[in-house]
Amino acid sequence: MTQQYPAELPNKGPRPKEELEELERIWATPKGFKLLTVVNNTVVGTIYIGAAFLFFVLAGILALLMRTQLAVADNNFLSQDLYNQIFTVHGTTMMFLFAVPIVEALGVMLLPQMLAARDLPFPRLSAFAMWAYIIGGLVFFSTIFYDMAPKGGWFMYPPLTLTEYSPGNNADFWLLGIGFIEISAIAGAIEIIVGVLRTRPPGMTLAKMPVFAWAMLIFAAMIVFAFPAVILATMLLELERSFGWPFFTAALGGDALLWQHLFWFFGHPEVYIIFLPAAGLVSMMVPTMAQTPLIGYRLIVVALIATGFFSFGLWVHHMFTTGIPGLSLAFFSAASMAVAIPSGIQVFSWIATIAAGKRPFRINVPSLFILGFLFIFVLGGLTGVMVAVVPFDFQAHDTYFIVAHLHYVLVGGMVFPLFATFYYWAPMVSRKMLSERLGRWAFWLMFIGFNTAFFPMHITGLAGMPRRVWTYSGYLGWDLLNSISTAGAFIMATGVLVFIIDLIRNFRLGGGGPENPWNAGTLEFLPTDVYSTRSVPHVTSREPLWDQPDLAQQVREGLHYLPNAPTGRRETIITSVIEAKPQYLMQMAGSSWTHVAAAVFTAGCFLLLTIKAVAIALISGVLAIVSFIVWGWQLDRPDQGEVDIGSGIRLPTYMAGPSSHSWWAMVIVMLVAASLFISYIFSYLYLWIVSPEVWAPAGSPALPPLTYPVNSAILMVFGSVLVYWAGKRLPAAGRLDLPLPLLTPAMLILAAAFLAGSVGVEVLGHLRMGLDPSANSYSAMVYMGSFLTGQAAFATIILCAFACGRLVSKRLDQKRSVTFDNAALLYWYTAGQGLCGLVLIHGFPRVIG
Amino acid sequence: MRRTGSRSNLQGMGTLVFMLVGPIVWTVHLTLIYGSQSLLCALNLGEDRSAGNAAIIAIILVATAVCIAAVGFSAARPGFVHALIARADLPADQAGFIVTIMRVLAWLSILAMLYAGLGAVILPACGQLR
Known part of the structure; x- marks a missing residue:
């Protein structure tokens, strides 16, 4: 019988057999040793998740060691110094090496499938972020084995972490190692934002976007605004430790509380950075298990956005006991309670969806973990409101009550949804589903173990037991509660062990598993292969698999958009931000060694600096830059003309300016x-x-004469104008810029030189006046401004030089101008930042007299 | 379905900003009141109730009133404000969703600003509460 195809579909069937073979060839996963070069999102996502889970297990083992030490009073199982290292590495690993990376990893793995994109827009960037994280994370964690681990707690407060009180390289491993991993997190965030906004399938407007995509968009935006604060903090502390620039030393005008402000401006949003994606995952699973659309989709979106914003207004509630004005206490206390409102909206929406289900809510392993999450997270939220009340916080601060609260929020809010995710989405990448029987064992052991371990800590804390104590006296009456907590920790660990056994027995990476085993409504359960879906569906609702029962078959047969590879390379459809209308076909990067080398050498540079091997670190840094340049040189492929993707839509294969995905990434x-x-x-x-x-301070050198900042500003403004003119003089495609072919590159080189010169003039002015950055915090801050602008200028100069190379080799012209656009945007930004810096450094002290 | 050009992307960015008007103004409000309070307290202008505290209360009240008015206007006249920010009309088939999100966020932000501003009139600005 001949197959009948609906006439209104974008493409007609049957499709030629060669199309599928070509897609399989183009998107094939490298084999053997070359697997290291892989960029396919399902493979990168799986390795990424595996690495993050490894860190979860390692940090969990450290927790068991701590619980063993605390099981009885006056215990000597661990030395005090090792205990300090263990709680620092436990907290740091859980927060920086597990919680954030595993969420990014889930984004890398799930988003392209949910959006039916071939891949995220910068696949090498995802792979770079993953390798950088794995290398940096393993080196950081291994410090615990040779007595080199930091000891200052996961928030590394100075003055404890200043060289005077923390000699050796232990703290530097935290500062440089974690600082480096944060850069990798930002790389992942850029990928996710551009991916969600620009690679949605045609028809998937903002109103039809899966809640997980919303959550990941907000998660990534929060990383963009929160992580720089802690990156700056780590830079300041490392500069103080290595070069004596006194940002945190009170005797020289610094303040240890500056660290707390910067750290918690990152640290509190971090809690929501971890929670929001988990909430997004729950919002995807609950409707499937209830077999009904999510109740209050719009309110959930509002709640995600509101939580994302308001979480930035709460950081001071971690500092209630530091001695701040009463009005600040009241303000941040109120804000801390208010943020419970959007979280509450989500909880009620999930409960309403469960209640409104067309059939009884299915009780299986994912839904058990979701119900466990609801119970634990709500309890954690309630204690959160308690500690938002200032007088109560004065009592509970730095006690085990806080340890209990934060674990209820983080384990309840993130780890339980994560295990639900493992069971729910495993069929997407595994040939076999995970075991229902072992999963139930894992859940009950973890649920009972968790509550046995952490609920008593509320009481231990109220009984006065401080955090981070190595041991305690038997006379204090904390023995029994601690013994119960330790037993609970081991029960929970057994649950994780059962899950690992389940993984070993049943998880087999590869296609061919059950299709849509939960009868979900979203696109990630479409039939997929290495190229993602065979064709990109036209989306008309939030649950397309429920509303279009034949969609899976149509997509598999290539009847929707882009059933082939018209450019003969990896490609995906780029759509508009709001309405998801097709705009162009993006030519994507494939497997390569360049991003692997970039990750290895960047990690080498940071980690070698930690042990003060400066010369080798610099060589590693230069090799990292070379790797980045080679990586970039392989991108920005030329226009291949217009191609037909279906429905008569012809898309260009090159785009520059605000429509380009790379323009958005640069922004x-x-x-x-x-x-x-x-x-x-x-x-x-x-x-x-x-x-x-x-x-x-009295006796400091005067500010340099105004000629210095004015000359510095003039250089930046002239440079910006030169870049603008260079943009106007880009040659037509395939032609030389006659009669002066080297004028445009020369203008870019000159602009770069102006930028370097402007930073040089600024630094020279202060040096000539005799300002010493190690003399006091004022002088350190003055040089820090130039340091930051110099850093941005360095990146801009490399981009300008890169653009020159592309111009001279005829890879950059009026149409193929992405490289130039990026260099110009960064140049103008850097000039703007430099001018603001000049106003602050030279204007502010003059204004205040 | 037709393909769209580069202008729609800048308009799209404008629409995203429009949806976030409430929380963005809330950010400005937070910066204004927390910054000015810290500044005046640091300059010891907040210790005397007749001088600094009055200044802090005035700043917070004015900032709160202006910010709430701005967000309230956006919620009341979404079409006008969208045209101002995105230089385009609201996308016809998306208008309901976009305006609903914008309005609920606006009301939440107004609530947050009222809640935060309230502290100024009932508490000493710079005094330590312990």
């Missing part, structure tokens, strides 16, 4: 840089507010 990079610089401005003004009488 996000600029937002990251701006967040970093705003954190610096805050730090400068904060230190002045704390000690205005030493800004600058």
Whole structure:
């Protein structure tokens, strides 16, 4: 019988057999040793998740060691020093090496399938972020084995972490290692934002976007604005430890509380950075298990956005006991309670969806973990409201009550949904489903173990047991509660062990598993292969698999958009931001060694600096830059003409300017840089507010004459104008810029030189006046401004030189101008930042007299 | 379905900003009131109730009133504000979703600003509460 195909579908069937073979060839996963070069999102996502889970297990083992030490009073199982290292590495690993990376990994793996894209827009960037994280994370974690691990707690407060109180390289491993991993997290965030906004399938408007995509968009945006604060903090502390620039030393005008402000401006949103994607995952699973659309989709979107924003207004509630004005206490207390509202909206929406199900809510392993999450997270939220009440916080601060609260929020809010995710989405990448029987064992052991371990800690805390104590006296009456907690921890660990056994027995990477075993409504359960879906569906609702029963078959037969590879390479459809209308076909990067080399050498540079092997670190840094340049050189492929993707839609295969995905990525990079610089401005003004009488201290050199900042500003403005003119003079495609073919490259080189010169003039001015960055916090802050602008200028100069190379080799012209656009955007941003810095450094002290 | 050009992407960015008007103004409000309070307290202008505290209360009240008015206007006249930010009309088939999200966020932000601003009138600005 001949197959009948609906006439209104984008493409007609049957499709030629060669199309599928070509797709399989183009998207094939490298074999053997070359697997290291892989960029396919399902493979990268699986390795990424595996690495993050490994860190979860390792940090969990450290937790068991701590619980063993605390099981009885006056115990000597661990030495005090090792205990300090263990709780620091446990917290740091859980927060930086497990929680954030595994969410990014889930984004890399799930988003392209949910959006029916061939891949995320920068597949090498995802792979780079993964390798950088794995290398940096393993080196950081291994410090525990040779007594080199940091000991200052996961938040590394100075003055404890200053060289005076933490000699050796232990703290530096945290500062440089974690700082480096944060950069990898930002790389992942850029990928996710551009991916969600630009690679949705045709028809998937904002109103039809899966909630997980919304959650990941907000998660990534929060990383863009939150992580720079802690990156700046780590830079300041490392500069103080290595070069004596006194940002945190009170005797020289610094303030240890500056660290707390910067750290918690990152640290509190971090809680929601971890929670929101988990909430997004729950919002995907609950409707499937209830077999009904999510109740209150719009309110959930509102709740995600509101939580994302309001979480930035809560950081001071971690500092209630540091001695801040009463009004600040009241303000941040109110904000801390208010953030419970959007979280509550989500909880009620899930409960309503469960209640409104067309059939009784299915009780299986994913839904058990979801119900466990609801129970534990709500309890954690309630204690959160308790500690938002200032007088109660004064009592509970730095006690085991806080340990209980934060574990209820983080394990309940993130780990339980994560295990639900493992069971729910395993069929997407595994040939076999995970075991229902073992999964139930895992859940009950984890649920009972968790509550046995952490509920008693509320009481231990209220009984006065402080956090981070190595041991305690038997006279204090904490023995029994601690013994119960230790037993609970081991029960929970057994649950994780059962899950690992389930993985070993049943998880087999590869296709051919059951199709849509839960009868889900979203696109990730479409039939997929290495190229993602055979064709990209036209989406008309939020649950397309429920509303279009034949969709899976149509997609598999290539009847929707892009059933082939018209350019003969990897490609995906780029759509508009709001309405998801097709705009162009993006030519994507494939497997390569370049991003692997970039990750290895970047990690080498940071980690070698930690042990003060400066010369080798610099060589590694240069090799990293070379790797990045080679990587970039292979991108920005030329236009292949217009191609037909179906429904008569012909798309261009090249795009520059605001329509280009790379333009959006560069804008996000600029937002990251701006967040970093705003954190610096805050730090400068904060230190002045704390000690205005030493800004600058008596006897400090005067500010340089105004000719210095004016000349510096003139150089930046002239450079910006030169870049603008260079943009106007780009040659037509395939032609030389006659009569002066080297004029445009020369203009770019000159602009780069102006930028370098402007930073040089600024630094020279202060040096000539005799300002010493190690003399006091004021002078350190002055040089820090130039340091940050110099950093941005360095990246801009490399981009300008890169654009020159592309111009000279005829790879850059009026149409193929992405490289130039990026260099120009970053140049203008850097010039703007530099000008703001000049106003602050030279204007502010003159204004305040 | 037709393909769209580069202008729609800038308009799309404008629409995203439009949806976030409430929380963005809330951010400005937070910066204004927390910054000015810290500044005046640091300059010891907040210790005297007749001088600094009055200044802090005035700043917070004015900032709160202006910010709430701005967000309230956006919620009341979404079409006008969208045209102002995105230089385009609301996308016809998306208008309901976009305006609903924008309005609920706006009301939540107004609530948050009222809640935060309230502290200024009932508590000493710079005094330590312990």
